[in-house]
Amino acid sequence: MSAKKLGWDNFFEAQLKTSDLSLIRARVSRQNTDNLVLLSEIGELSGVLPGKFRGKNKEDLPTVGDWVLARKLEHFEENRVLIVRVLTRRNVLVRTEIGQEKRRQLMAANVDRVFIVSGLDKEFNPKKIERYLLLCWSLGLEPVIVLNKADLIQKPESALKKAGAIAGEVPILVLSALTGMGEKSFLSHFKAGSTNIFLGSSGVGKSSISNMILGRENFLTGPVREKDSKGRHTTSHRELILTDHNFVIIDTPGIRGLQILKENISLNAFQDILNLAKNCKFKDCAHMAEPDCALKRAENEGIISSQRLNQFRVLSNLRRNP
Ligand SMILES: Nc1nc2c(ncn2[C@@H]2O[C@H](COP(=O)(O)OP(=O)(O)OP(=O)(O)O)[C@@H](O)[C@H]2O)c(=O)[nH]1
Ligand SMILES: [Mg+2]
Numbered sequence: 001m002s003a004k005k006l007g008w009d010n011f012f013e014a015q016l017k018t019s020d021l022s023l024i025r026a027r028v029s030r031q032n033t034d035n036l037v038l039l040s041e042i043g044e045l046s047g048v049l050p051g052k053f054r055g056k057n058k059e060d061l062p063t064v065g066d067w068v069l070a071r072k073l074e075h076f077e078e079n080r081v082l083i084v085r086v087l088t089r090r091n092v093l094v095r096t097e098i099g100q101e102k103r104r105q106l107m108a109a110n111v112d113r114v115f116i117v118s119g120l121d122k123e124f125n126p127k128k129i130e131r132y133l134l135l136c137w138s139l140g141l142e143p144v145i146v147l148n149k150a151d152l153i154q155k156p157e158s159a160l161k162k163a164g165a166i167a168g169e170v171p172i173l174v175l176s177a178l179t180g181m182g183e184k185s186f187l188s189h190f191k192a193g194s195t196n197i198f199l200g201s202s203g204v205g206k207s208s209i210s211n212m213i214l215g216r217e218n219f220l221t222g223p224v225r226e227k228d229s230k231g232r233h234t235t236s237h238r239e240l241i242l243t244d245h246n247f248v249i250i251d252t253p254g255i256r257g258l259q260i261l262k263e264n265i266s267l268n269a270f271q272d273i274l275n276l277a278k279n280c281k282f283k284d285c286a287h288m289a290e291p292d293c294a295l296k297r298a299e300n301e302g303i304i305s306s307q308r309l310n311q312f313r314v315l316s317n318l319r320r321n322p
């Protein structure tokens with residue numbers, strides 16, 4: 001398991017001091033109650049946190065996808081390591097569920113691509129997909145929409161049209177984890193060394209898709225309810241795993257109802273647009289049809305793409321009135 005295949009790159013390399021060179025670089029694969037399963041160049045390790053982490057904010061503790069530096073201790077059994085440091089994250093996916101707005105839950109850190117999975121059965125709901133898109137855009141992540149269970153319908157055209165209406169330029173893939181239909185084109189969306197996460201409701205087939213990529217029944221899958229195609233929350237843990245294709249995937253438990261909270265919407269990924277907007281004639285410019293709008297101008301001149309400008313508009317509107 002080379003660190004590069006696990007997603008190590010210059011962003012993390014640059015955080016190393018000379019004194020860190022003797023430490024083990026490892027990536028968090030899974031969180032158990034009393035240890036963290038880590039993947040590293042020397043194989044799978046069991047990581048424990050020293051006391052200094054106890055008083056820390058929950059969101060600063062290592063989560064799935066984090067890179068940590070660890071060391072072996074003499075009295076430790078083999079494969080057991082002490083986590084010394086958590087490297088700064090490139091990004092972190094946080095979710096809040098409808099009805100539990102106070103509970104922010106970290107889903108994963110250092111993600112390159114989000115695959116928003118939806119089932120082409122009774123579960124299919126474009127409004128739901130839209131909330132996942134907003135989550136990705138606010139993090140500056142490029143999502144891909146996966147319409148799974150294509151074997152259950154004769155023609156995906158109507159669903160494709162509905163998804164297309166909210167997706168903009170986001171790729172929409174039609175797949176069947178059951179029959180393997182669409183697998184080849186699906187796999188072309190994964191880059192070597194990248195970290196990919198599957199998000200969606202319970203029962204849409206996230207674990208089945210993970211198993212399809214791995215070519216073995218690694219993750220447990222479970223049946224859905226006949227009347228509404230809802231799953232039974234079969235997966236209860238997030239887990240990061242390295243595939244034979246040399247990219248990383250993260251299987252996640254089904255999300256009940258993704259909530260987009262005003263305070264969680266970040267425009268950090270739109271710094272260039274925020275800077276340009278300082279030149280708009282009106283301070284409260286909505287960047288739609290106002291005269292002398294610097295963003296419209298930049299769009300016309302091809303400095304910013306219409307797609308990103310739209311994402312920016314949707315997100316900044318939501319921040320004002322969700
Ligand atoms: N017909 C059909 N069934 C599928 C397909 N993909 C998954 N399923 C079935 O859908 C059910 C749910 O699949 P899972 O992979 O467990 O779904 P999940 O998204 O991981 O669900 P949670 O772990 O509960 O979040 C299982 O019975 C799968 O066999 C598909 O492409 N076609
Ligand atoms: Mg699952």
Ligand SMILES: [Zn+2]
Pocket residue numbers: 277280281285286287288290292293294295296
């Ligand atoms: Zn403007």
